[in-house]
Amino acid sequence: xxITLVGSRHFGVTTLNMLREHGVPxxxxxxxxxxxxxxxxxxxxxxxxxxxxxxxxxxxxxxxxDTDLIITAHSHARIGRDALAAAKLGxxxxxxxxxxxxxxxxxxxxxxxxxxxxxxxxxxxxxxxMDAGAIAAQDWCFVRKGETARELWERAxxxxxxxxxxxxxxxxxxxxxxxxxxxxxxFATSAPSLS
Numbered sequence: 001x002x003i004t005l006v007g008s009r010h011f012g013v014t015t016l017n018m019l020r021e022h023g024v025p026x027x028x029x030x031x032x033x034x035x036x037x038x039x040x041x042x043x044x045x046x047x048x049x050x051x052x053x054x055x056x057x058x059x060x061x062x063x064x065x066d067t068d069l070i071i072t073a074h075s076h077a078r079i080g081r082d083a084l085a086a087a088k089l090g091x092x093x094x095x096x097x098x099x100x101x102x103x104x105x106x107x108x109x110x111x112x113x114x115x116x117x118x119x120x121x122x123x124x125x126x127x128x129x130m131d132a133g134a135i136a137a138q139d140w141c142f143v144r145k146g147e148t149a150r151e152l153w154e155r156a157x158x159x160x161x162x163x164x165x166x167x168x169x170x171x172x173x174x175x176x177x178x179x180x181x182x183x184x185x186x187f188a189t190s191a192p193s194l195s
Contacts, residue, residue: 012038028064
């Protein structure tokens with residue numbers, strides 16, 4: 001299972017570390033900013049690093065040859081259709097909500113703002129529409145009273161994302177395919193800006 005990891009920041013690094021500890025070959029890391037800590041961690045591990053030509057879009061030439069699966073971990077770039085086609089199984093990402101609820105960049109913040117008693121995370125197939133691809137895996141957790149978005153992320157949602165990613169990779173390794181359940185659009189929420 002050859003992985004191209006597209007991401008940034010702390011969650012990108014923890015995802016890279018989880019994949020390496022899991023024995024999954026990460027053959028390339030793609031970042032929007034060459035100074036990002038994920039780029040430094042990948043270089044230190046001897047992994048090829050590519051900086052996106054366009055920070056909002058990953059294209060096929062930026063995906064490593066013979067990639068089986070693209071994984072995004074804290075990436076705000078869209079993975080182009082040509083890039084997805086360059087990987088045998090396409091791509092998956094982690095979204096810190098029970099998709100289709102709270103699509104968009106501020107999912108954890110919206111979970112807190114809406115007073116949701118339950119939160120969760122979803123591994124989903126990357127698709128044309130952001131956060132709208134089929135669900136590969138999903139799990140939930142309770143939200144503690146008075147918890148901030150950052151506290152919820154650090155306590156429950158980031159670890160949940162790593163576990164779900166590992167589960168989906170294990171499934172893909174055995175079955176040479178990804179679990180695939182369409183999102184139920186009747187439960188979709190809009191994702192306005194928090195500003």
